[in-house]
Amino acid sequence: MTHQETPTVYDAEPIPAEARAEIDRLLSSGDLFRYTAPEDAPVALLEREFAALLGAKYALAVSSCSAALFLSLKALGLPRDARVLMPGFTFAAVPSSAVHADCVPVLCEVGDNYRIDMNDFQAKLDETISAVIISHMRGHTSDMDAIMALCEARDIPVIEDAAHSLGTTWHGKNIGTIGKIGCFSFQSYKLVNAGEGGILITNDADAVARAVIMSGAYEHNWRKHMPAGDNSPELEAAFARWQNKLPLYNLRMSNLSAAVIRPQLSHVARRVRDGLRNHDYVAKALEQSPWITVPSKLGPEERAPDSIQFNLVGLDDAQVRTFAEAAEDRGVKVQVFGLSTDNARAFWNWQFIPGDAPELPQTRAMLMRACDARLPARLTTPELDGIIAALTGAANEASGALAKAV
């Protein structure tokens, strides 16, 4: 076999050149704090633009998606030790946000299609659950129709962890706008890259007022969160209600981050289109391998992937390890969520969760066979072909098929 070029998948796309002029302006004036200017600070403009892009009433930009999740839970005003149901397949930062908010994470099973197992979700959504975080892990959307029906029937608020779902839709509606609050990330491995950063969106005036104040809008800085030229009595009343009543956690975003993010928003649609095209091209090719399956999306979902997840079938643990090594030898790094030591996406490593370690046999079985490879939107077809050849070749090698064929 000829050795094909495999691309570097960790390099991000360059930041659009328009960001430079704005960053220069901010560096010359030293105006980096969102509350220095009387109005229209870059962070405030980002909030308006992001809310409009997603179709939400309010947005609050903060230091990370984890901060957004934490503030969302705090905004709900839950009692201490409130139990928050969330999927057992997510990033460690998600249960961490609940622990940080003095809540107790309760994990439910996830199927081999990376989505919440609705039977287990329904069984665990009992009267002890005060809130739900739906983490759309790697942008895989769970059955939001069933989840919202169950939660609405019991008046349980839903927070969407849409960190990796910017551009994903469900029945044509943006992910992050279905639950009460949606949280997104601008960390470098997400669709919009500011190194670090996060944002929450909601239509709920009371929730956003609480989150704004706790994010660090001390004194009357909340005035700089009022919609431009609009008197919004509902929002103003909510700010007045919570004035001086809430602790400040200071999780604000800097103007520099907003300057890096804003010019990328007009690239989201293209990145989504290219990412989906790349994903579906690779998925179709991998499906040809007898050792690989790529689970299908749910019907109402339109995806916005920048990575691919697939399951190895018919291989034992040793062969799965051989697969990962063989793929790396071919220049493609694959993470098998459950096999790498101390993986932050394996629930048994979340030992900071109080109480007995949960047992989630179905999620565990999935994590032992589920593979993760980055697939940035900027990749070209020859680069994708290189990745396909590396992955299918590695699967053949791991299965022993290659040895037999030689």
Ligand SMILES: *Cc1c(COP(=O)(O)O)cnc(C)c1O
């Ligand atoms: C990246 C990610 C997070 C954390 O985002 P940060 O901005 O790094 O805090 C949370 N959940 C999911 C699903 C993610 O992909």
